[in-house]
Amino acid sequence: MQNARGDGMVFSSYVFLILFLPAVLIGFYSLRARGAYGASVTFLLLASFVFYAYWSLAHLLLLLGSIAGNFILGRWAATGPTKAFRKTATTVGVVGNLSLIFWFKYIDFAGSNLAALTDSSWTLLNILLPLGISFFTFQQIAYLVDCYKSGEYEKRPRNYALFVSFFPQLIAGPIVHHKTTRPQYTALARGALNLEMLPYGLMIFAMGLAKKTLIADPIARSIDPIYAAAAAGDPISAAAAWAAMIGYTLQIYFDFSGYCDMAIGLGLMVGVKLPINFNSPYKSKSIIEFWRRWHITLSNFLRDYVYIPIGGNRLGQIFRLRNIFLTMLIGGLWHGAAWTFIIWGAIHAALITGNHALRLWAPALDAWDGIAAVTLKRAATLAFIMLAWVFFRADSLPAAGAVLSGLASFGTPDIALTPALWILMAFAAGLALFAPNSLEVAGYLKQPGATHPPAQGFFSRVLKPTPLAAFATAIMLTCGVLVAWRPAVFIYFNF
Amino acid sequence: MKQLSPIAFVAASIIGLATLLSAAVLLPHDRYYRYQAHNSVTTRQADWIYERLHFDPTPVDVALLGTSRMLGGLSTWIVETEYCKATGRRIHVANLAIPYTGRNMHYVLAKEVLAAKSPVLVITELNEVETRRPHAAFIFLADARDVLSAPAFINLNYLSDLLRLPGRQAGLFVQTLLRTPAVRKEFDAEAYDGPDRDLTKEIALIDGETKSRDVTRTARHMEAVSAHREAGVSPLHLLPEPLHAFEYRFARHYLRKIENAAAENDANYAYIYLPAYKAPQPTADLTTELNITAPIIDLGGAITLDPAKWLDATHVNYAGAKLQSLRFAKKLAGNYPALGAPGDCPAD
Numbered sequence: 001m002q003n004a005r006g007d008g009m010v011f012s013s014y015v016f017l018i019l020f021l022p023a024v025l026i027g028f029y030s031l032r033a034r035g036a037y038g039a040s041v042t043f044l045l046l047a048s049f050v051f052y053a054y055w056s057l058a059h060l061l062l063l064l065g066s067i068a069g070n071f072i073l074g075r076w077a078a079t080g081p082t083k084a085f086r087k088t089a090t091t092v093g094v095v096g097n098l099s100l101i102f103w104f105k106y107i108d109f110a111g112s113n114l115a116a117l118t119d120s121s122w123t124l125l126n127i128l129l130p131l132g133i134s135f136f137t138f139q140q141i142a143y144l145v146d147c148y149k150s151g152e153y154e155k156r157p158r159n160y161a162l163f164v165s166f167f168p169q170l171i172a173g174p175i176v177h178h179k180t181t182r183p184q185y186t187a188l189a190r191g192a193l194n195l196e197m198l199p200y201g202l203m204i205f206a207m208g209l210a211k212k213t214l215i216a217d218p219i220a221r222s223i224d225p226i227y228a229a230a231a232a233g234d235p236i237s238a239a240a241a242w243a244a245m246i247g248y249t250l251q252i253y254f255d256f257s258g259y260c261d262m263a264i265g266l267g268l269m270v271g272v273k274l275p276i277n278f279n280s281p282y283k284s285k286s287i288i289e290f291w292r293r294w295h296i297t298l299s300n301f302l303r304d305y306v307y308i309p310i311g312g313n314r315l316g317q318i319f320r321l322r323n324i325f326l327t328m329l330i331g332g333l334w335h336g337a338a339w340t341f342i343i344w345g346a347i348h349a350a351l352i353t354g355n356h357a358l359r360l361w362a363p364a365l366d367a368w369d370g371i372a373a374v375t376l377k378r379a380a381t382l383a384f385i386m387l388a389w390v391f392f393r394a395d396s397l398p399a400a401g402a403v404l405s406g407l408a409s410f411g412t413p414d415i416a417l418t419p420a421l422w423i424l425m426a427f428a429a430g431l432a433l434f435a436p437n438s439l440e441v442a443g444y445l446k447q448p449g450a451t452h453p454p455a456q457g458f459f460s461r462v463l464k465p466t467p468l469a470a471f472a473t474a475i476m477l478t479c480g481v482l483v484a485w486r487p488a489v490f491i492y493f494n495f
Numbered sequence: 496m497k498q499l500s501p502i503a504f505v506a507a508s509i510i511g512l513a514t515l516l517s518a519a520v521l522l523p524h525d526r527y528y529r530y531q532a533h534n535s536v537t538t539r540q541a542d543w544i545y546e547r548l549h550f551d552p553t554p555v556d557v558a559l560l561g562t563s564r565m566l567g568g569l570s571t572w573i574v575e576t577e578y579c580k581a582t583g584r585r586i587h588v589a590n591l592a593i594p595y596t597g598r599n600m601h602y603v604l605a606k607e608v609l610a611a612k613s614p615v616l617v618i619t620e621l622n623e624v625e626t627r628r629p630h631a632a633f634i635f636l637a638d639a640r641d642v643l644s645a646p647a648f649i650n651l652n653y654l655s656d657l658l659r660l661p662g663r664q665a666g667l668f669v670q671t672l673l674r675t676p677a678v679r680k681e682f683d684a685e686a687y688d689g690p691d692r693d694l695t696k697e698i699a700l701i702d703g704e705t706k707s708r709d710v711t712r713t714a715r716h717m718e719a720v721s722a723h724r725e726a727g728v729s730p731l732h733l734l735p736e737p738l739h740a741f742e743y744r745f746a747r748h749y750l751r752k753i754e755n756a757a758a759e760n761d762a763n764y765a766y767i768y769l770p771a772y773k774a775p776q777p778t779a780d781l782t783t784e785l786n787i788t789a790p791i792i793d794l795g796g797a798i799t800l801d802p803a804k805w806l807d808a809t810h811v812n813y814a815g816a817k818l819q820s821l822r823f824a825k826k827l828a829g830n831y832p833a834l835g836a837p838g839d840c841p842a843d
Contacts, residue, residue, distance in 0.1 A: 014658045199504035206508075420673070465504040466496040474511025478661075481512070482519060485634075485662025 009054045011262045012212050012484050017477075020051065021266075024167075028270055038189045044166065044270060045158055051167040052131075059130040063165060069096065070140040071160045077144050078153035086148055093144040097137040104129050109337030132171040134334060136164050138298075142305055143178045154178065159185045168266035172259055174277035174297040180452065184272050193271040199465035200442055205265025206473045207438040209480035211258030215428050216251050217483065222421045223247035230402040231395040241406030243417050243425075248393045249386045250428040253282060256295070261438050273453050276445055280437045282385070285377040286366075287351040288359075290385060291328075296451055298334070302327050317360060324356055325349045335392070340400060344391040351384055378433075516661040520639055524667035528676040532667065533635040539699075540566065540593050541636060542678055543688055544604065547589055548611040550682040553690040555612035556835045557588040557827070560601040560753075561620025564769040565592035567698055567708055568811045570820040572691040572841060577824030579840035586835030587690065592620070597630020598749035599645065603637045605753045609760040615834055617757045621766040621791060623774040624728055625746055625781060628652075634659050649744045695816035708806055709813040717802035721772045724808035731780055743784045750785060763831070767823065770795040771809040772802070792826050794819055 009016045024047045031040040053060040073096075076089035102110075108124050115122035143163075147153045154160040163181045164170075226244040230236050236244070260278040267274040281294035291299045307327040313320040332345010359366045368377075387404070394400035439445035443460030444453045463469060499507060530545035548555070557574075559565055571588040578586050589612070591604045601619055608614055629652040634642065642660050647653045674680050697707045712720075734742045757764040768777060768791055776795050798804050804815030811819055827834070 014655065018658055195501045198501040199499070202505060202508055418675070420675075464496075465499050465501065467499060467507060468496060470499060470504050470507035471511055473508045474515060477508065477512045478515040478519070481516060481658075482662040482665040485659040485666070 009051060011259070011266070012209055012480055014481070014484055015054070017209075017481055017484065020047075020054075023047075025269060032191075032193065035191075037191045041162065041185055041189045042158055045162045048162065048165040048167040048170060052165065052170060055131050055171075056128070059128075062130055063136065066097075066100065066136065066140065067161050067164050069093075070144060070164075071154070071157060074144055074147040074153045074160070078147040078151050090144050090148040094141050097141050097144075101133055101137045103127070104133055106337045135173050135175055136170065138175055138301055138305075138334075139164060139178075142175070142301060145305060146178060154182060159189075166267075166272065168263040168272075169274055172263075173295070174260065174263065174275050175301050176275060176297070180275060181272070188271055197268040197271060197273075199469075200444070200460075200463075201265045201268030201270075203265070203463060203465075203469060203473050204261050204268065204438060204442050204444065206476035206480070207442075208258040208261025208263075208265060210476040211254040211261065211438075213258075213480045213483035215424065215431075216253075216255035216258060218424060219247045219251045219254075219421070219428070222417070223251065227393060227395065227399065227403070230399040230406075233398070233402070236402050236406030236409070238406060238409050239417055241403050241409065243421065244393075244403050245386050245390055245407065246425055246429075247421070249282075249382075249389050250425055250432065252389065252392075253432050254428060257437070264439070264444065275452050276439060276450060278437075279439070279445060280432070282382055282432045283378065284381050285374055286381055287348065287355045287384065290381060291348075291352065292449065298331065300451065302331050306330055321353050321356055325353045328352050339397055340391045340394055343397065343400075344388050347384075347388040347391065351388075519661035519665045519668075520643075522664045522668035524664065524671040525676070527682070528670050529663075529667050530636060531677040531679070532663075532670075533632055534677060539678070541632075543692055544591050544593070544607075546682060546687050547591075547690060547692075548608055550684075551687070551690050554587050555589040555608060555614045556586040557616045557618065558605070558608040558612070558614040559588065559590045559592060559618050559620075559767070560604050561592040561767070561769065562596050562622075563592065563594035564622065564771075564810055565590065565620050565767075566594060567694045567806075568769055568816050568819050569823060570691075570693050570695045570816060572693055573817060573820035574824045574827065575691070576841045577821055578828050578834070579838075581825065581828035582832050582834075583837055583840075584833070584835045585838035585840060589614075589690070590692075590694075593630075593632065595630055595632065596622075596626040597628060597633060598626075598746045598753075599633045599641075600630035600636070602749040602752050602756075603633065603641065605756055606638075606641075609756055609762060613760060614762055616763045616765065616831060617753065618765050618767050618792065619750070619753060621768045621777055621782075621787070623768075623771060623777050623781075625743060625785060627733075627742060627745065629656075629745060634663060639664060646745060646748050649741050695820070696813045707813075708810075708816070710806065711803055711812065711814070712805055712807075714802040717772055717805055717808070720808040724771065725773075731778070731784070739784075747784075747786055750787070754789065765790045765792060765830075767792045768795055769819070770799045772805045772807075773799055790830065792823065792830065794822055794826075798822075 009020060011017075024044070027043050027047070028040050031037075031043055049060060049064075052063055070093055073089050073093035077086050077093065080086035080089055104127055107127065108122075111122040112124065114120075143154075154163065159182060162185055163176065163178055166176070166181070169176055223244050226236060226240045227248075229240075230244070257278045263277075264274050275297055277295060277297050279293040279296065281290050284290040284293055307323055310326060311319055311323050313323075326349075328349030329342070329345045332341050332343075332348065335341045335344070390403050391397075391400045394403060437445070439453075441460065442463050446454050527545055527549070530541040531539075533539075533541035547553075559569060559571075569590055569592075571590050574588050575586055578584070578588075589608065591608060593600055593604070605617055605619075609617070627649075629645075629650055631652070633645075633652065634656045637645075637656075639660060642656050645653055645656065670676050679686065694708075696709050697705050699705050732739050732742055754764050766787060766789055770776075774795075776793070777791075782791075798811070798815060798818060801815075804811055804818060806812040806815070
């Protein structure tokens with residue numbers, strides 16, 4: 001499987017920071033200053049197409065086709081003449097979207113494994129994976145199902161196209177629900193825009209950029225050689241293995257939370273509030289809680305469009321646990337066409353199923369509270385998560401095995417691990433485990449389990465648009481721009 | 496503290512960003528570390544160039560500036576030996592070629608060698624076609640002032656190089672501060688490849704692999720790769736006639752700068768034509784476009800028709816490099832017989 005990566009317009013690249021983003025903001029606000037509110041929304045749509053086309057013009061055509069097809073099917077699913085027609089339209093849409101994702105993402109994986117099973121051969125197709133396909137197809141599957149259930153659909157092609165392709169969320173989420181964006185785009189086109197959101201957008205974006213470029217990328221540069229050595233079959237020393245496991249745990253945290261912050265910040269800059277996708281997941285006391293804090297919109301999608309349709313809790317506790325397991329397994333496979341992702345998904349599926357079983361059959365353990373209990377639960381949860389990340393990151397199962405077996409080895413480190421790496425990881429761990437997260441600081445996340453920001457403004461008590469905050473924002477942006485002279489791709493862009 | 500209006504906040508952040516980025520350009524660094532940071536090509540040529548010019552006391556009489564055609568196509572040891580045989584004079588030639596085209600890179604290295612070694616003769620590579628593009632690695636090696644003062648017009652990399660400069664400066668500043676360069680903290684005489692590093696027989700790639708150039712291609716293979724190359728060659732002018740004056744403006748700008756720098760340092764200046772397989776000589780139209788008035792040492796001719804001398808369509812193999820080096824030495828001795836000083840010739 002190949003991916004269009006490297007030369008594209010990642011949020012931390014110069015072409016995005018210096019050319020695309022300023023051009024979008026100038027164009028958007030210029031149109032609004034002239035009262036062309038509808039045109040400003042259309043402008044956002046065109047900018048999103050340009051953003052996607054910069055990665056691949058051919059894939060933009062695919063995206064446009066997907067948007068057009070799902071828009072029509074959504075209308076039929078909602079208002080078709082008969083229930084059978086509506087159901088057929090929905091089924092065609094869901095199957096079509098799944099076929100698309102299967103073709104681009106899983107065909108080689110499925111074909112080569114099937115060939116291995118049947119002792120035949122499979123010639124790899126090496127299809128270039130369209131960026132964000134997992135996200136925009138899932139969003140549209142949810143849309144079709146909702147159209148069928150509610151009988152409502154988006155009447156304006158522009159709003160629908162923007163719901164799918166809005167550039168801050170197009171490539172790596174959050175997976176946006178149609179109900180959250182529809183009123184926002186409609187309001188934007190009518191003139192409503194709270195300009196107070198602009199500085200908060202810039203501040204949150206700057207925090208995300210700093211997370212990505214100052215923490216995630218430097219850690220990645222240090223630990224990538226360890227995973228490469230593991231993939232090459234070299235033995236991994238204990239120090240290197242621990243650095244690889246802890247490092248990747250922190251890298252993916254700051255990479256993904258940085259990306260989510262940047263997406264939310266970008267949305268706010270043009271008056272759109274995107275859902276919360278990331279909420280200090282390493283503070284979780286259980287795996288169940290972890291999945292309510294990590295990639296929240298994916299968890300919600302899997303719950304609403306996989307877990308419930310396959311039965312949910314409707315057939316008793318045993319079937320409920322089975323459905324939870326299957327849902328998480330699908331979640332693992334969603335991340336990539338490789339056995340490492342399936343194993344990662346299976347580990348999480350087993351853990352979350354076990355967690356639910358414990359709640360069911362050992363409620364006292366679940367209710368056990370106090371500092372010692374919380375500390376123990378957090379530590380245990382984090383330990384399982386860290387071990388599972390090794391499978392997620394490793395190039396193959398043997399490579400994951402090499403890193404995991406290295407954790408208990410006594411070999412001499414053959415890969416230089418600088419003190420700066422350990423200091424950076426300690427700092428990053430402190431932020432992830434003990435500090436309030438950026439959305440809490442900005443007031444975007446008010447309630448502990450919230451999945452959306454407050455509807456009416458979100459004026460933070462801590463972070464206000466003062467000259468000092470502007471200076472801090474400038475420093476974070478500067479750091480991001482300085483490091484961006486050699487940009488790195490976001491991990492979740494690969495899915 | 497007083498809150499700013501949304502527009503004032505954004506303006507203050509942008510002004511702060513611009514100020515901090517400008518300040519980053521002024522950050523100092525170790526220039527040896529800068530040359531080590533250049534890893535965008537297949538060889539670690541820039542490290543060696545810096546070591547040759549700044550740590551090796553061997554003088555440079557003849558400085559060669561060019562692309563990969565020159566890098567693996569001329570053996571300085573053969574040139575020095577044959578020149579000495581012909582004239583009785585010992586010279587030191589430095590092959591400062593770096594893969595890929597772009598005249599701004601040649602200027603960077605010309606400036607460096609003129610300042611460090613005061614060569615008597617500077618020779619720049621000339622091909623049958625001229626690139627309109629700047630060198631992709633200019634941002635890695637150029638002094639900050641050269642990046643800032645590069646011509647903005649008809650320079651496809653100007654904006655990109657300008658934007659990357661603060662990041663480069665800050666990165667090198669941190670590397671210098673923490674003493675964490677890409678390869679080595681200090682010059683290591685043991686690791687240094689010596690003044691006559693020869694890449695004509697084999698070339699060490701940046702990933703540690705060694706690639707042999709001592710291979711012979713069949714005539715059929717050479718015909719195929721040559722046809723492929725020919726198909727990709729653009730005409731002399733891609734722009735419409737009213738814009739012809741701008742098409743090679745970038746190359747002219749830097750070639751004049753090299754000539755001027757050589758003149759200011761009392762160095763002679765010449766070009767060397769390094770051909771491609773079955774490629775025609777540089778046309779008068781091209782040399783006119785580039786405003787070339789300095790002498791051209793022509794290494795074209797029969798070699799361009801001999802498939803046994805080529806590695807691929809544009810690079811000679813080991814046999815071709817030996818022949819090319821011999822011919823260059825003879826022409827150098829004929830045109831510049833008084834280089835270097837009388838002395839013992841290098842041992843065969």
